[in-house]
Amino acid sequence: MTTETVMLIIGFLMILTGSYCLIRSYHMLKIIIGIEIAMKAGTMFLIFAGYMNGHMGLAQAYVITAIVLEVVVAVVLAGVTIGLYHKYGNMDIRNLTQLKG
Amino acid sequence: MDTIIYVSLAFLLGFCIMAVMSRSILKSAIYLAAASAALGGVMFLLGAKWASVFEVSVCSGLVTVIFISSISLSNMKIEDVHKLYDDKKRMAYLPYVLLFGGFAMIAFVLTKDINLTVVAQSTMEDFQNIFWNTRSADILGQITAILIGVIAVVVLLREEAK
Numbered sequence: 129m130t131t132e133t134v135m136l137i138i139g140f141l142m143i144l145t146g147s148y149c150l151i152r153s154y155h156m157l158k159i160i161i162g163i164e165i166a167m168k169a170g171t172m173f174l175i176f177a178g179y180m181n182g183h184m185g186l187a188q189a190y191v192i193t194a195i196v197l198e199v200v201v202a203v204v205l206a207g208v209t210i211g212l213y214h215k216y217g218n219m220d221i222r223n224l225t226q227l228k229g
Numbered sequence: 230m231d232t233i234i235y236v237s238l239a240f241l242l243g244f245c246i247m248a249v250m251s252r253s254i255l256k257s258a259i260y261l262a263a264a265s266a267a268l269g270g271v272m273f274l275l276g277a278k279w280a281s282v283f284e285v286s287v288c289s290g291l292v293t294v295i296f297i298s299s300i301s302l303s304n305m306k307i308e309d310v311h312k313l314y315d316d317k318k319r320m321a322y323l324p325y326v327l328l329f330g331g332f333a334m335i336a337f338v339l340t341k342d343i344n345l346t347v348v349a350q351s352t353m354e355d356f357q358n359i360f361w362n363t364r365s366a367d368i369l370g371q372i373t374a375i376l377i378g379v380i381a382v383v384v385l386l387r388e389e390a391k
Contacts, residue, residue, distance in 0.1 A: 131231050133338055135271075138238045140334050142245050144327045149249040151323060157254050157299060161261055164292065165245045168268055171284070172241075179275045185356040189364045191272075191280040195287050196371045200378035202292050206299040207385035213303045 135176050142169035156209040156219040160202060167198050234274050241267040258296035265289035279356055 142165055149162030171194050178187020209219055216223045241264055248260035265288040272281035361368070 129339065131234055134235065134238060137335050137338060138242050141242055141331055144331055145242075145245050145249050148323065148327050155254070157296065158249075158257065160296075161248055161257050164261060164288075165248065165264070168241075168245070168264065168288070171280075172268060172271065175272050175275055175277050175280060178277065184276050185359045186363075188277050188280040188356055189360045189367065191277065192283050192360070193364075193367045193371055195280075195283050197374055199287055199291060199295075200374045202295055203378045204381045204385075206295050207382040209299055210302050211385045219303065 132176070132180065135172065139169045139172050139176070142166070142172070154220050154222060156205070156212060156221050159221060160205045160209070163205070164198065164202060167194070167201075170194065171198075230274060234271060237267050237270040237274065240264075241271065254300055255297070258293055258300070261296070262289045262293040265292070 146162045146164075146166030146169065149165065150159055153159055153162070171191055174187050174191050174194065175184075178184045178190075212221075212223060213219055244260045244264035244267060248257045248264060251257045251260060266285055269281040269285035269289065272278075272284055
């Protein structure tokens with residue numbers, strides 16, 4: 129088994145771990161952590177593709193864009209979480225179904 | 230070098246699993262930061278030096294600060310936090326499905342003998358040239374995304390007028 133195969137398997141297992149967190153938890157911050165883990169696997173796959181094809185400069189440009197988007201997603205979801213806490217006193221995502229308008 | 234990559238990958242997966250399974254949100258945030266640091270190490274070893282710097286400084290630093298700020302702005306009781314984690318009856322079969330899926334995928338990769346050899350040696354492409362010239366539209370998108378994020382946080386966290 130080569131290093132490349134191990135990286136592929138670890139990446140898929142990270143996506144499965146993030147998906148497990150997304151499906152199983154009701155805590156908003158925990159769900160953000162699940163999204164971050166799955167996005168890290170995507171970032172690793174981009175670097176892996178650049179390493180395989182020899183275009184590491186292009187892969188790095190894509191990865192930096194992905195990291196910026198990852199941070200923006202984390203910031204906006206953290207803001208939604210704090211808004212949820214101020215409105216309902218907890219961070220249960222089931223409260224989001226009660227929103228109207 | 231392969232040994233260091235294997236160790237970094239093991240740390241990466243281990244910290245991700247600990248971030249998901251930990252019962253404390255603070256510990257989860259710290260495990261996520263450690264996973265980002267391990268991923269930064271993997272990137273550095275593969276030759277993506279700029280991306281590894283961004284991964285360690287932004288994902289391991291800034292995102293952790295955001296998480297800890299969110300945790301400190303709320304003061305949920307620990308009993309309430311534990312209630313939110315999982316409902317034991319809901320999707321009780323899910324871990325088994327994911328474990329089976331993981332093992333099936335590993336078996337598929339190992340038995341199919343997928344050709345994953347590196348097709349080209351990494352050329353010393355000028356990263357700055359690609360980032361600022363070839364992918365300059367991405368920079369516009371990044372700036373727009375950052376502005377949207379800032380505006381969203383300002384709108385979400387503004388105090389209601391009394």
